[in-house]
Amino acid sequence: MRARDLLIDLPTIDLDSTVVDAVRLLTEQDLPGLIVVDDDGSPVTVLSETEVLRLVVPGYCQVDPVLVRVVDEAHADGILHQTSGRTMRACLSAPPRELPISGPDATALQLAELMMRTQSPFVAVVDEGRLLGALTLKALMRRVLAA
Structure with a gap:
């Protein structure tokens, strides 16, 4: 069995899409993550669900998790809307890890x-x-179990 035998179509998102678009796509289609593509449709990066979540959580909370405790519930519930307008291009400025x-x-x-x-x-x-x-991991595991 080779990778080509287990392929599925996974929706992609482009660099000019917003973080809100990414979260919406993940949740509406129950995806394990997203493939971010450039203008030619080539993958730029691959993000798991938790990596997309990292784009939503404010940077100051990631640097100092103690600060999470001082954010009130109303602001905490609205963290996604605080990213309104931020594009994937703007969020992915750091050099990517191994993809x-x-x-x-x-x-x-x-x-x-x-x-x-x-x-x-x-x-x-x-x-x-x-x-x-x-x-996907699930497809791979199903295939391994069946072998």
Whole structure:
């Protein structure tokens, strides 16, 4: 079994989409994460659900978690709306870490190791710079159980 055998279509989001768009897409389609693509449709980064959440939580709370306790409930409930208008491009300025991106010929073991190493619940499958689809951890585990 190769990556190409387990592909699913996973919606992508572009660099000019907002953080609110990203959260909406994640929640409405119950996705394990998002693939952010450039103008050519090539993956720029791959974000798990918790990495998208990191875009929502204010930076000062990430730097000093004690500050979370001083934010009142009304402001805490509205944290997503505080990101209104912020684009993915603006949020992804830091150099990316190793991305969970694989070629279509990767084996189940190679895919599992990549998911573990990058701590990602899915892998973007790319061939010659073109996104073919994605492979989820659940699909991989189902296939491994069936073997």
